[in-house]
Amino acid sequence: xxxxxxxxxxxxxxxxxxxxxxxxxxxxxxxxxxxxxxxxxxxxxxxxxxxxxxxxxxxxxxxxxxxxxxxxxxxxxxxxxxxxxxxxxxxxxxxxxxxxxxxxxxxxxxxxxxxxxxxxxxxxxxxxxxxxxxxxxxxxxxxxxxxxxxxxxxxxxxxxxxxxxxxxxxxxxxxxxxxxxxxxxxxxxxxxxxxxxxxxxxxxxxxxxxxxxxxxxxxxxxxxxxxxxxxxxxxxxxxxxxxxxxxxxxxxxxxxxxxxxxxxxxxxxxxxxxxxxxxxxxxxxxxxxxxxxxxxxxxxxxxxxxxxxxxxxxxxxxxxxxxxxxxxxxxxxxxxxxxxxxxxxxxxxxxxxxxxxxxxxxxxxxxxxxxxxxxxxxxxxxxxxxxxxxxxxxxxxxxxxxxxxxxxxxxxxxxxxxxxxxxxxxxxxxxxxxxxxxxxxxxxxxxxxxxxxxxxxxxxxxxxxxxxxxxxxxxxxxxxxxxxxxxxxxxxxxxxxxxxxxxxxxxxxxxxxxxxxxxxxxxxxxxxxxxxxxxxxxxxxxxxxxxxxxxxxxxxxxxxxxxxxxxxxxxxxxxxx
Amino acid sequence: xxxxxxxxxxxxxxxxxxxxxxxxxxxxxxxxxxxxxxxxxxxxxxxxxxxxxxxxxxxxxxxxxxxxxxxxxxxxxxxxxxxxxxxxxxxxxxxxxxxxxxxxxxxxxxxxxxxxxxxxxxxxxxxxxxxxxxxxxxxxxxxxxxxxxxxxxxxxxxxxxxxxxxxxxxxxxxxxxxxxxxxxxxxxxxxxxxxxxxxxxxxxxxxxxxxxxxxxxxxxxxxxxxxxxxxxxxxxxxxxxxxxxxxxxxxxxxxxxxxxxxxxxxxxxxxxxxxxxxxxxxxxxxxxxxxxxxxxxxxxxxxxxxxxxxxxxxxxxxxxxxxxxxxxxxxxxxxxxxxxxxxxxxxxxxxxxxxxxxxxxxxxxxxxxxxxxxxxxxxxxxxxxxxxxxxxxxxxxxxxxxxxxxxxxxx
Numbered sequence: 001x002x003x004x005x006x007x008x009x010x011x012x013x014x015x016x017x018x019x020x021x022x023x024x025x026x027x028x029x030x031x032x033x034x035x036x037x038x039x040x041x042x043x044x045x046x047x048x049x050x051x052x053x054x055x056x057x058x059x060x061x062x063x064x065x066x067x068x069x070x071x072x073x074x075x076x077x078x079x080x081x082x083x084x085x086x087x088x089x090x091x092x093x094x095x096x097x098x099x100x101x102x103x104x105x106x107x108x109x110x111x112x113x114x115x116x117x118x119x120x121x122x123x124x125x126x127x128x129x130x131x132x133x134x135x136x137x138x139x140x141x142x143x144x145x146x147x148x149x150x151x152x153x154x155x156x157x158x159x160x161x162x163x164x165x166x167x168x169x170x171x172x173x174x175x176x177x178x179x180x181x182x183x184x185x186x187x188x189x190x191x192x193x194x195x196x197x198x199x200x201x202x203x204x205x206x207x208x209x210x211x212x213x214x215x216x217x218x219x220x221x222x223x224x225x226x227x228x229x230x231x232x233x234x235x236x237x238x239x240x241x242x243x244x245x246x247x248x249x250x251x252x253x254x255x256x257x258x259x260x261x262x263x264x265x266x267x268x269x270x271x272x273x274x275x276x277x278x279x280x281x282x283x284x285x286x287x288x289x290x291x292x293x294x295x296x297x298x299x300x301x302x303x304x305x306x307x308x309x310x311x312x313x314x315x316x317x318x319x320x321x322x323x324x325x326x327x328x329x330x331x332x333x334x335x336x337x338x339x340x341x342x343x344x345x346x347x348x349x350x351x352x353x354x355x356x357x358x359x360x361x362x363x364x365x366x367x368x369x370x371x372x373x374x375x376x377x378x379x380x381x382x383x384x385x386x387x388x389x390x391x392x393x394x395x396x397x398x399x400x401x402x403x404x405x406x407x408x409x410x411x412x413x414x415x416x417x418x419x420x421x422x423x424x425x426x427x428x429x430x431x432x433x434x435x436x437x438x439x440x441x442x443x444x445x446x447x448x449x450x451x452x453x454x455x456x457x458x459x460x461x462x463x464x465x466x467x468x469x470x471x472x473x474x475x476x477x478x479x480x481x482x483x484x485x486x487x488x489x490x491x492x493x494x495x496x497x498x499x500x501x502x503x504x505x506x507x508x509x510x511x512x513x514x515x516x517x518x519x520x521x522x523x524x525x526x527x528x529x530x531x532x533x534x535x536x537x538x539x540x541x542x543x544x545x546x547x548x549x550x551x552x553x554x555x556x557x558x559x560x561x562x563x564x565x566x567x568x569x570x571x572x573x574x575x576x577x
Numbered sequence: 578x579x580x581x582x583x584x585x586x587x588x589x590x591x592x593x594x595x596x597x598x599x600x601x602x603x604x605x606x607x608x609x610x611x612x613x614x615x616x617x618x619x620x621x622x623x624x625x626x627x628x629x630x631x632x633x634x635x636x637x638x639x640x641x642x643x644x645x646x647x648x649x650x651x652x653x654x655x656x657x658x659x660x661x662x663x664x665x666x667x668x669x670x671x672x673x674x675x676x677x678x679x680x681x682x683x684x685x686x687x688x689x690x691x692x693x694x695x696x697x698x699x700x701x702x703x704x705x706x707x708x709x710x711x712x713x714x715x716x717x718x719x720x721x722x723x724x725x726x727x728x729x730x731x732x733x734x735x736x737x738x739x740x741x742x743x744x745x746x747x748x749x750x751x752x753x754x755x756x757x758x759x760x761x762x763x764x765x766x767x768x769x770x771x772x773x774x775x776x777x778x779x780x781x782x783x784x785x786x787x788x789x790x791x792x793x794x795x796x797x798x799x800x801x802x803x804x805x806x807x808x809x810x811x812x813x814x815x816x817x818x819x820x821x822x823x824x825x826x827x828x829x830x831x832x833x834x835x836x837x838x839x840x841x842x843x844x845x846x847x848x849x850x851x852x853x854x855x856x857x858x859x860x861x862x863x864x865x866x867x868x869x870x871x872x873x874x875x876x877x878x879x880x881x882x883x884x885x886x887x888x889x890x891x892x893x894x895x896x897x898x899x900x901x902x903x904x905x906x907x908x909x910x911x912x913x914x915x916x917x918x919x920x921x922x923x924x925x926x927x928x929x930x931x932x933x934x935x936x937x938x939x940x941x942x943x944x945x946x947x948x949x950x951x952x953x954x955x956x957x958x959x960x961x962x963x964x965x966x967x968x969x970x971x972x973x974x975x976x977x978x979x980x981x982x983x984x985x986x987x988x
Contacts, residue, residue, distance in 0.1 A: 025966035029959050049959055098981045108967050109979040119960040 014068045014107035015042045021108055022061075033060055042067060052126035054083070059118065061111070068103030071095070072114045081145055082233045084125050085134035089145050093118065135232035140281050142233065147303040156288060156300050157188035164275055164282050165204055165308040165394065167196040169224045172255045177218035178202045179271050180211055193307070194220035194273050207390055208307075218271035219264045221257065225250040225278050240297045243274065243285055250276070261287065261297075275304065280316040282306060309395040313350050321523065326352035326395075328522055331413070331421045333357045333405045335381040337369040337504070338452060338459075339424030341511035342518065344371055347389050347396045349519055354389070355418070357401040357408055358382040369504040406433045415443020422518060426451035428474045435472045446521060450514045453480055454488045455544055456506035458535040461514045463521050468529040468570060479573065481535045482550045510534065513565065529570035537562040588868055591926050592861030601858050604926060611942055612809050615662040617669045617724065625655075625724050629673050631702065632728065636675060639698035646679035652729075652757035654812075657764045657838065658802075661809040662945055669724040672714075674731050674757050676743060682732045688746035695730040713745045713753065731755055742888070754894055759887035760835075767842045768804040770849045774857050775801060804845040807863050810941065811837050814918050817943030830903065830910035836883050836896045837870075843886075844869035860926060867918060874911075881908060 008016065022030050022045050030045035037044075044062035051057050060075040076084070078091035086094040095117040103110040124130050135142055151158045159179065178201040179189040191210045195201040205211040229235075229250060237243035244257050261272055272287040284302040306312070314322045330351050332343050335358035347354055358381040364374050366381075376384035382400035389398045401408055405425060410433075413421075421442055423430055431449050438447065444466035452459045458481035464470055491498040513534045520526050537557035541548050555564045595601050617625070629649055637644040653672030654660040660669055675695070685691055696715050699708040705717040705726075714729035731743035734754060747753035812834060819831045844866045848856070856862050875882040880901040885894035900907040921940040928937065939947045 021967055025968070026963055029963040029966065047959060047963065100979050100981050102979055106979075112964055112967060113979055115960055115964055119964075122960070 010104055011042075011066060011069070014104060015063050017107045018063055018067075018072075018111050019043055021111070030061060033062075036062075041065065041073075049122060051122065053128065054080070061114070063111075068099060068107050068110055071097050071099050071103075072111050074114060074118055081149065082142060084121075085131055085138065085142070086121065089148055093121065095121070132230075132232055132234075136230055139231045143231070143236075143283055143301070144303045146233065146236065147301045150301050154300075156298070158286070158300055158302060159189035159192045161190070161305060162192045162194075162273070162284055162286075162302045163210070163305050163307045164194045164220075164284075165196070165199070165201070166222075166275075166277065166282060166306050166311065167308065168310075169196070169222055169277060171224065172251055173197065173222040174260075175199075175220035175222055175275075176201050177220045177271055177273050178205055178211070179216045179218055180205070181214045181216060183213055189216075189271075192218075192271070192273065194275060196220075196222055204307075204394075208394070209391060216271060218273065219260075220273045220275060221255075221260050222275045222277055223247050223251060223255060225276055227279050229278065231278060231283070236301065237285070237299065240287070240299050243299050247274065247276075257287070273302075274299075280306075280311065307394055309350070309393075312394050313348065322350040324524075325350035325519075325522060328419045329353040329355070329417070330522075331355045331357065331418045333421070333423045333430060334425035334427075335385050336360075336424065336426070337366070337507045338426065338450065338511055338514070340371045340381070340385055341508050342422070342424060342450075342515045343385060343398075344389060344392075345511065345515035346518065347393045347398065349515070351396070351522065353397045353399075355399045355401055356382045356385055357403060357405055358385075359402060359404045369502065369507050405430050406437075409433065409437050409441045413437075413441035415441070415445065418442070418445050420446050420448065420518075420522060422448040422450065424450055424514075428476055431470055431476060432472055432474050435470045435474075438469060448518060448521065449476075450518075451476065452502075452507060452510050453482070454484050454500040454502075456502040456510055456536075457481065457541060457544070458533060459510035459513055460534075461517045461532040462570065463517070463526055463530045463532075464570070465527070465529045471574065475574065479531065479533070480551070481533070481554050482541055482548045484548060485546055488544070488546055488548075531568045531570055531573045532565065533568075534565045535563060536560070586865065586868070587923065588861050588864030591864060591923060592858045595860060595926055596858060601860060605859055608806065608810070611946055612661065612806055612813075615809070615813065615942070615945055617660050617662070621669075621723050624722065625669075625671055625726075628702075628704070628719065628722075629671075629726065632673065632675060635702055636695075636698045639700070640677075640681070640694070642677070642679055642681055646677060646681070648676040648678070650674045650676060650758060652761060653727075654834070656757070656761040657768070657805070657808070659805050659808040659812070659838070661812050668722070670727060671724050672727045672729070672757075674729045674743070674745075674755070677730060677732050685732060686751075688751045691732070692730065692746040699728065712748055713755075729755075729757075754888055756885075756887045760885060763886050764838060764842050767846045767849070768802065770846070771801070772803075772849060772853050772856055772862065775803075775859075803859055803862050804842060804866070807845075807866050808838055808841055810863075811841065811867070811918065813943050813946060814921065814941055815914055817939065817941075817946070818914055818917055820943070826906075827910060830906035832907070832911045832914055833896065835885075836911075839883055839886065839896060840870040840873045841866055843873040864922060864926070867915075867922060871912075871915060 022043075023032070026045075030047045033044040033046045041062040042065045044060050047059045047061060049057050049059050057076060057080075062073045062075065064070050064073060074093040074095055075091045076087055076093060078087075078089065080091060081087045081089050086096075088094065095114050097110065097113045097117050100110065100113075147158075150156075173196050175194050175196045176199070177192060177194045179192045181189050190212060191205065193201040193205045193210060195204060202211060202215060202217075225231075237246045240257075247255050247257050257274055264270065264272070269289060274285045274287065276283045276285075282304040284304045286300040286302055288298040288300055309326070310316050310319055310322065328351055330346060330353065332339055332346070332354060335343060335356050339358070343354060343356055360381050362370070362372050362376050362379055362381050362384055364377055367373055370381075372381065372384050372388065376388075380400065380402045382402050386398045386400040389396060405423075406429075421434075423434060434442075434447060434449075446466055447464045447470075448461065449464075449470065450459070450461045460476075460479055462470065462479075489498045489500055513532070517526075517530075517532050533553060535553050535555065537555050537559060538550055539558050539562070540560040541550050541554060543560050553564070553566060555562060592601070595604060629651070632649045633647045634644055637647040640647075650673065651671075652674050653670075655671050655673075660671070662669060677695075682691070692710070696708055696710055699705065699715055699717060702717065704719055704722070706720045708715040708717050708728075710716075711727065714727040717726040717728060719725050729745055731745045734742040734744050741756050741758045743755045743757075744752040745755045815832060815837065819828050822828065845862075847869065848862060848865060856865070873883070874897065875884070881897050882895045883897040885896055888894045897907070900911075917940075921937070925937045925941050935947055
């Protein structure tokens with residue numbers, strides 16, 4: 001086989017190397033599998049192993065077809081799923097061996113690493129305490145396996161997806177449940193969504209496009225459980241009675257599932273969902289109704305996806321930062337190619353209330369560098385962007401204002417309405433207007449101006465602390481990295497129409513640059529009025545093919561890809577001027 | 578090979594088939610590993626030695642004689658290095674003889690007072706528990722230890738202290754002759770003999786060891802001590818065989834160890850001395866030893882005899898003495914057991930190594946053997962075996978750790 005070495009692919013060669021070993025000297029310990037599935041695996045061998053607690057086992061070692069791009073696999077009897085940790089539903093052992101670049105050169109190394117991992121696992125799992133600890137440490141994975149196993153083993157129609165918009169709980173809390181059934185699948189719900197308190201799950205589902213077909217309303221009960229409560233396969237309630245006593249136990253006998261259901265009963269069938277909440281993770285039990293009181297109600301374990309902002313935006317990590325951002329109200333002027341991506345970055349970062357102002361409609365030619373596309377052609381940019389962000393990001397409140405900036409600032413805006421106002425119009429007139437209306441409309445609200453120079457050759461973000469004003473003569477042009485000839489603007493055969501050529505790749509970099517600094521302002525990390533600039537290299541300016549006179553900030557670099565990012569105080573910038 | 582007369586002995590046929598399957602080494606390693614598991618562990622052996630070294634002083638003190646008149650001599654399987662943990666016995670049986678000399682014990686006529694007095698002297702040995710009398714010895718149970726001692730008091734057959742011929746108490750004949758040291762020496766001399774193919778293997782092994790760059794696998798164990806290992810194997814098989822029979826009457830007749838040891842040694846000695854070049858594998862020799870054992874049972878005019886090779890002549894001892902007065906019980910049992918051993922070994926070695934079945938292993942090695950075998954299937958056994966079967970790295974290439982890739986940094 002190895003004689004034809006040159007004609008073998010890297011995959012075939014690696015596989016042949018391992019086959020030579022395992023069919024040769026290794027054959028004393030591993031036998032070719034009789035039930036090898038050649039469509040899915042390159043080759044497989046069975047190894048007889050005696051497990052200290054489980055007796056004799058057949059362990060299968062397989063070389064995947066894309067070996068060594070992926071590692072050799074180990075499969076146990078699938079009955080060992082949830083009996084031993086790190087065993088998936090199909091019996092696959094999560095050996096935690098990552099492919100290594102060396103595996104192409106010495107494929108045996110990958111097999112050895114996997115066997116070593118198996119040997120350690122085999123020894124470790126002799127200890128039932130270790131097994132139990134592993135189950136607890138990765139309890140969410142095993143719970144998901146269990147729910148899937150249950151679904152396959154029982155003829156109970158379980159929902160496709162059970163979602164929970166969780167809020168921080170102060171003890172046991174009731175909530176609402178919306179279940180959506182498609183017409184064809186009357187018994188099996190497509191999506192269920194549970195919310196805490198009085199929040200209507202149907203409105204949330206509609207907002208995110210989950211509310212399809214028939215709605216059935218139900219009830220949810222959220223039961224927090226202490227972090228030190230064990231949640232391993234033997235701990236999981238398997239019957240309604242066990243669930244009742246488990247809930248009683250974790251709530252110091254304050255909560256009864258039976259009483260909760262009886263209290264909600266109105267003679268009509270409703271779905272009931274009990275959600276056990278441990279730290280950031282939810283474990284669900286759907287209660288299936290009792291049949292005319294002949295048999296007790298059943299429970300169906302369900303895996304739960306959290307869809308609340310704390311999880312969706314931060315995975316519950318550094319929640320205080322997120323909470324602070326969620327108290328901020330931001331007015332964003334200008335939803336163009338710079339403002340729109342910044343708006344999206346802000347809400348993805350947790351800004352809770354964002355008002356988007358733009359007077360223009362989306363044109364097809366905006367497509368190249370806007371986050372909206374031709375499907376929203378003809379819609380107001382502010383409206384379309386608001387819809388998009390509402391659809392994408394949970395819990396955020398986005399409002400659209402389709403008006404010229406000056407009108408809104410002058411007529412509607414009042415001090416205290418916003419925590420920060422950001423101007424992405426890039427228009428000198430708006431900057432000057434804001435200077436004049438600052439005190440009247442914004443009060444002590446911080447203000448940020450941001451714009452890009454032609455070709456996105458430079459971007460500037462100017463933060464004005466409450467006490468500072470942008471000079472009314474708009475020194476923006478003098479801030480520019482270079483003096484640009486008029487010819488850089490491509491004119492269109494329409495009154496005053498034209499554009500500077502640059503693409504999404506350029507302007508979205510500027511958006512990231514601006515958003516990063518905006519968030520620092522929002523988080524209160526910037527005290528003094530500051531000017532941030534991102535300026536591409538002299539080589540970039542020279543590559544544009546125009547007579548451009550570059551200023552002192554432009555870095556003297558031979559690569560068009562180089563750039564600098566600078567931070568200056570507003571005072572310094574204006575006094576240098 | 579073909580020029581030679583065809584060797585049709587079963588031992589040869591089986592060994593040849595195994596050789597063709599290239600399984601000889603695996604089987605040898607397996608047997609050695611199995612026996613190793615069933616031997617007294619080293620730390621316990623050391624504990625046992627520490628125990629019997631106390632005997633001399635203690636007994637001398639209790640009997641009121643000088644320590645130089647008390648000699649403790651290890652005998653039996655401990656001396657022949659064939660100790661094994663058989664079925665049906667909880668603990669290892671360790672035999673020592675306490676040779677008593679000096680005026681006190683000279684010319685003793687009666688054996689009973691001497692035997693009782695000796696038994697009393699064993700009182701107070703630390704950790705030994707209460708001694709119970711057997712025919713020739715006192716048993717010290719050593720509760721809590723994995724062994725017990727059978728302590729046989731012996732006095733010189735004659736006045737000469739240097740002679741190793743001893744006499745020991747016999748409840749029927751008052752005294753019995755005994756020479757445990759000489760018997761053990763006889764056995765060990767034979768057991769230490771090697772066949773040419775073994776010498777060749779050792780030589781080749783040493784040559785290879787010099788040329789191989791990688792360190793040698795630690796557990797490259799093969800059977801060199803064929804006779805000792807076969808004796809262990811036979812004792813194991815006998816114990817498990819009689820455990821399965823569950824008949825006390827038959828159990829009465831089970832072949833005693835010393836007969837197995839004697840017959841096996843004589844068979845091995847014959848092979849080594851008369852046709853040393855006729856064998857090329859350990860398993861073949863082992864099977865041939867078993868096959869030849871019956872022919873060393875002397876079935877002559879004087880009845881059935883298995884003479885103690887260490888006590889010849891008038892003072893001789895027939896280990897099979899009882900065979901002549903038990904209506905054929907022991908004779909039949911020996912034949913039945915020996916037939917079964919032959920069948921079981923044939924069956925075991927005829928199957929593919931990798932298909933070793935629990936039943937066949939139980940038949941040869943007993944229940945303890947099966948447990949030990951199962952334990953050897955734990956990853957330390959199978960998986961480390963699999964790992965060590967991987968082709969060695971190319972010479973001169975340092976073995977670098979396999980660097981791992983990573984993922985999920987963007988999830």
